[in-house]
Amino acid sequence: MSLLTVGSVAFDAIETPFGKTDKIIGGAGTYIALSSSFYTQDQKIVAVVGDDFPQEMLDTLTSKGVDLEGLQIKQGEKTFFWSGRYHNDMNSRDTLVTELNVLEHFDPIIPESYQGVDYLMLGNLSPQVQRSVIERLTVRPKLVAMDTMNFWMDIALDELKKTLALVDILIINDEEARQLSDEYSLIKASKVIRAMGPKYLIIKKGEHGALLFHGENVFFAPALPLEEVFDPTGAGDTFAGGFMGYLAATDDISFENMKRAIITGSALASFCVEKFGTQRLLEITKNDVAERIEQFVALANFEMVQTI
């Protein structure tokens, strides 16, 4: 089944305790599309870049099955740029520079050939832009997932709530879930947030794994314990991309299959953090992902017996 990703395609400059990069390619849309490409080759993207964005990366996306008709290239304008510095614990970071550039007036135009897409992943963008994508699709996708961040809760909470009312799955981290719900307990937070619209909620807890909520069901996926987290940038988007790519490829949105999709997303995210930016996602093979998934099975698998 086809997957449409809407999200930033951008430049990042990253500092971690292990080193720093010049401008490298980043952006939620990039990570989502690269990650989901391990599972589905029927992919479309709606995004915007300036004329400074390298053709090489566009060719890479095309080679991985990503249809770029919805990627707007704005002549004479610059690509979105973000720069940040991670703290020693790698769990928090300071934003050093945000240059919106082409993203400031981003109008997510949907090519006619994209109509009828089966799965939709809305990467972190303004809730108005996210909502306009849903409204411009003439047939509602089988599943609409979205990411957001605390920034939009701070400055555009009403808009965010209007968009939340239209989606099936929200994928956010624990801090964002607490802010959005005003509840510390993630169980309570999950109820408050799901009352806002999304029937499914995924709360990402970074190195502590991820929770999936639906009705009375809860599933917990561990994160793989790693010797070193080299660069967490894009890990959440890589997770979302693996999750949605797996669902689109299997075309099964049962709770049991969503568990598998979360493990798949977690496996892909565990690669993402091993090197700067998208580097590891561009090196690994489907076989590497399959082996990593086996590590998750070994890590989380247990079988209770009835002898006692």
Added chain:
Amino acid sequence: MSLLTVGSVAFDAIETPFGKTDKIIGGAGTYIALSSSFYTQDQKIVAVVGDDFPQEMLDTLTSKGVDLEGLQIKQGEKTFFWSGRYHNDMNSRDTLVTELNVLEHFDPIIPESYQGVDYLMLGNLSPQVQRSVIERLTVRPKLVAMDTMNFWMDIALDELKKTLALVDILIINDEEARQLSDEYSLIKASKVIRAMGPKYLIIKKGEHGALLFHGENVFFAPALPLEEVFDPTGAGDTFAGGFMGYLAATDDISFENMKRAIITGSALASFCVEKFGTQRLLEITKNDVAERIEQFVALANFEMVQTI
């Protein structure tokens, strides 16, 4: 198989954001023995109390199969007392009062009838006291587990290392593992700590679950997401008690069975935090524990398929 617990039997006074208690019964030995009693009735305890300790709780322990011959009751002396206040996040606390009382000169005398015990759980005590118990047992138990805390790392690291060299399993939390190993990554920490002696290491991460390390194997057990953590006091000891009680009852120290023991300990710990002190452990039945274990199975269980 028989289980010997060595640990404090004490009074606690606890403040949480939900309320406060007067002096109630606590102590690592108490929580471990109550928790393991759900699985093994062949239990012994080595501990010390003053003559102020209520006979009622001793009768309760006896009724649960705990042999109290090794419990010293010091006439004219007072029981160990700890008082603490939890912060709003329930993950950190301040110690308000510590009165060592009978614990100050605790000599862990092993009754002759205790010799030949199969499993040994050393609750958090000074490493010298823990080591003297191991040395006084004429036959080495099948499995020796110990807990410790950062306090001993601060003031008695050399003694702690001598004791660590003699045990099979260390059960500590993530903060303690990082301090003991001087490594932030828990994978790296696990290697450093296991090089000190214990072949098995359990790192408890509170609401984020627990990790078991042995050789190249890692197992991750989630914590049950809870609406409310009412009082975390004793949760770690309850976990250890359930773990060792399950191992003693099944008499199987394979890695697969240790996974089950960890899930069992996690289930018991999830009850412990629901009310102040030992209250919940005294209310629940074995059937309640079995139902809670089923919730862990539902929470953590997934099955990958080979269709993709």
